[in-house]
Amino acid sequence: MTPAEALTCLKEGNRAFLSDEPLQPSLDRASRLALAGGQKPFAAYVSCSDSRVPPELLFGRGLGELFIVRNAGNTLDIAASGSLEFAVAVLGVPLIVVMGHEGCGAVSAAMAVVTRGERFPGNIGKMVEPIIPAVLEASRLGHSTLEAAVRQNVANAVRELREDSAPALIEAQASGRLLVVGAYYALSTGKVDFFDTAAGSATAKT
Template sequence: MTERPRPETVWREMLRGNERFVSGTPRHPRQDVERRGEIATAQAPRAALFGCSDSRLAAEIIFDKGLGDLFVVRNAGQVISESVIGSLEYAVAVLGASLIVVLGHDECGAVRAAIDAEASDAVALPVHIQGIVDQIAPAVQRVRVSAGVTDTADIDPQEVGRQHLRDTVGALLAASELISAEVAAGTLGIVGANYRLLEGRVVPDVAIGQL
């Protein structure tokens, strides 16, 4: 394994790629035939990304990255699970990633579902969708209490998304001794960020480690 880059270096590179995407001048790097040959037998992504499965949240595109650059894990609402934790630990411990980006976004369907589920007349959800909603519900409840509202129509979905993002970062650190130890050692950074669908910009919300 080559020497692991510093977390702040990788994050700056990702932000530069996002700026190119926002401005409409992406380079589409490392997406050619030669690149396929380079990585056919091994991978060494500099960053892992855990994001929502939303079709508008295409990680390599919004960060202007290429094949083999990002180790991507996605599910609806970016909720923590054993498979997510194991995948991110693999990216860090085996592949040598020095940055984990946890990426939420506005207009998230999972967040909307979690808010709607709080209504008194809410329709029962399929069991596995309910499992996702249950992990976002604490953020909904905190926002509801903080804002002093009772009607779900008055709950701010953007604030719920931000609170859930922070919960996800915290849960990842609490659940993985490997990841938290790497952060403490200064070899891994974690950024929680939100993606703005209309403008294409990634906005950092929380940073853990040497960033």
């Protein structure tokens, strides 16, 4: 599957989800057994841990189709970055999607640190820290809403994967074997907006 075909599959799946006719992937015993010997996902997905944002359901995908990395705020920590490198170098995925979402608590917490000087206990503060640059950048661009900060956080991660990631990812993109895109999920509508699909195309919304 090419990167463009993989992205089209996700878009079609989300359209079905929006129409209340979600795709019904096979989850039977035969399908499980077929995957027991190995996996061949067509996309790697960096998504927030938020329980309202399950990528498989949003796109109607089944077992073995999405290689998913989830953490609060969909950031590229060591585990996430290493997982993506594995997905590309070993599994050969042609598409990486970084997706933020409406009402993200982690990004909201980062905004509270910037705007009100709030502090969070334990590892929560450490988790929020990598998101702060996105909040500051969105504000510098004149966008002070939570959605703008979420989108900027996605755009920053996409930019890192495109320009400053492991050689395996850079080389795969240079050869056209890999596409890295950003997306925003609206909880209120169910729509996934693939707003950053090519270098330099990221946009922030107020």
